[in-house]
Amino acid sequence: MPTDLPDPDALRSPLLVRFFSRVMARHMASGFHAVRLMRPGVPALPADRPVIVYCNHPSWWDPAFLILLASRAFPERRSFGPMDAAALVRYRFMARIGLFPVEPDTAAGAVAFMKVGQSLLSRPDAMLWVTAEGRFTDPRARPVRLRGGIAHLACRLERVTLLPLALEYPFWEERTPEALARFGTPLLTEPGSGLTPARLQEMLEDRLEAAMDDLALAARSRDPDRFATLLRGRTGVGGVYDLWRRCKAWVRGERFDPAHGSAAAGTAGRKEPTS
Numbered sequence: 154m155p156t157d158l159p160d161p162d163a164l165r166s167p168l169l170v171r172f173f174s175r176v177m178a179r180h181m182a183s184g185f186h187a188v189r190l191m192r193p194g195v196p197a198l199p200a201d202r203p204v205i206v207y208c209n210h211p212s213w214w215d216p217a218f219l220i221l222l223a224s225r226a227f228p229e230r231r232s233f234g235p236m237d238a239a240a241l242v243r244y245r246f247m248a249r250i251g252l253f254p255v256e257p258d259t260a261a262g263a264v265a266f267m268k269v270g271q272s273l274l275s276r277p278d279a280m281l282w283v284t285a286e287g288r289f290t291d292p293r294a295r296p297v298r299l300r301g302g303i304a305h306l307a308c309r310l311e312r313v314t315l316l317p318l319a320l321e322y323p324f325w326e327e328r329t330p331e332a333l334a335r336f337g338t339p340l341l342t343e344p345g346s347g348l349t350p351a352r353l354q355e356m357l358e359d360r361l362e363a364a365m366d367d368l369a370l371a372a373r374s375r376d377p378d379r380f381a382t383l384l385r386g387r388t389g390v391g392g393v394y395d396l397w398r399r400c401k402a403w404v405r406g407e408r409f410d411p412a413h414g415s416a417a418a419g420t421a422g423r424k425e426p427t428s
Contacts, residue, residue, distance in 0.1 A: 158269055161233050161253040169249045170232075174224035177217045182386040184214070186327040188221065189380035191335035191371050195226045198314050198339060203274040203281070204230065207303050207357065208318035209365060210284035211292045215320060218332055219282045220250075222318075225383055230280040233273050235266055257287070263302060270306045274313060285361070292321040293369065297362040304354040307342055315340040315357060319364040323372045329387050333372055333380065337364030 181188055198204060204227075208215070216234075223232040231251070238254035241247060248254075253269050256262035273279050285299040307313050317337030322330045337360050342348065348356075371379045 158265060159248065159253060161248070161251055161269065161273060162231070164248045165231070165233070165251045166249045169246070170251065171224070173250045174220055177220045178224075178384060181214070181217055181221060181332060182384055184329065185322075185332045185384075185386040186325070186329045187377070187382050187386055188218070188332040188384035189334070189377065189382050190222075190226070191333065191368055191380050194336075194381055196316070196336050196339055198316070199341065201277050202312040202314055202341070203277055203279040203310070204314045204316055205274070205303060205307060206280060206282045206316045206318050207285040207299065207361065208283070208320055209292055209297065209361065210286040210288060210290055211320055212289070212322050214322060214332065215284055218320060218334065219284075221383070222334060223280065223282060227280055230278050231276070232280045232282060234282040235269075238262075266302050267306055267309065271309055274306075274310055285357075292319070292365060295362065297358050297365065299354065299358055299361070301350065301354055304350040304357060307353060308348065308350050310342070311344055313342050315342070315360075317357070317361040317364045319361065319368040321365075321368060321372055325375045327387070331372075333368060335364050335368040335371070337361060337367075 206219075208219070216236075219234065223230075233251040233253065235255040236247060236252040238256050241252060241254045255266050255269075270281060274281060283303055285303055286297075287300040303315070307315055316339045319335045319337065321333050323333065324330045340356060340360060342353075
């Protein structure tokens with residue numbers, strides 16, 4: 154690691170990573186009806202090379218979702234991610250869970266991202282998570298356009314797996330939204346491939362857009378069976394309305410189910426696989 158830059162690997166605490174992952178899981182459970190990963194789930198990745206997960210950036214919730222996915226889908230890997238340097242000054246503890254500072258939209262920030270990224274990804278068990286659009290963008294916006302840093306970084310690495318990840322947060326049948334994700338088709342780079350950053354950029358955008366299109370179709374179907382449920386959150390409307398429904402169920406001798414929609418009610422209590 155260059156001496157003028159922080160070493161995220163040295164600062165990272167596995168204990169704090171596990172603790173903060175649990176905090177983020179509770180945080181998402183309070184804000185969403187469910188957190189779901191579209192089938193077929195977590196792709197099988199080569200263990201002998203590092204991974205860059207690059208995703209769209211539809212919401213303020215994205216960092217929490219990425220932390221949850223890192224802990225649930227890839228617990229054996231050491232995960233890292235860039236964070237606005239000014240924000241990291243305010244939340245210094247986040248450097249202990251693998252986040253490192255970058256100055257967005259500056260030459261210095263781009264240089265730091267390259268240097269730190271190359272150093273971290275020199276180990277095969279490392280995983281870098283990046284919201285690659287660089288700003289909040291509606292998940293239906295097309296064509297998908299990404300910042301160029303990931304392509305340039307990947308071209309400097311000998312071997313790396315580039316894994317697209319689509320995110321969105323639609324409302325279905327409940328008063329809280331669903332948090333949905335879909336992993337796309339991984340792209341594996343090899344030495345001597347002759348890929349230029351410009352060509353690789355096009356390939357990355359195409360694969361992420363395909364994953365986002367697949368997720369959009371599944372989201373519009375409102376079919377929970379197309380997803381594995383990673384986490385269940387709040388169900389029902391609450392307040393007087395749910396109290397009345399609970400009383401009616403008691404009078405009829407029925408089990409009260411707070412789920413509002415028929416699709417959600419049909420899957421209540423069913424344990425789904427996580428991958």
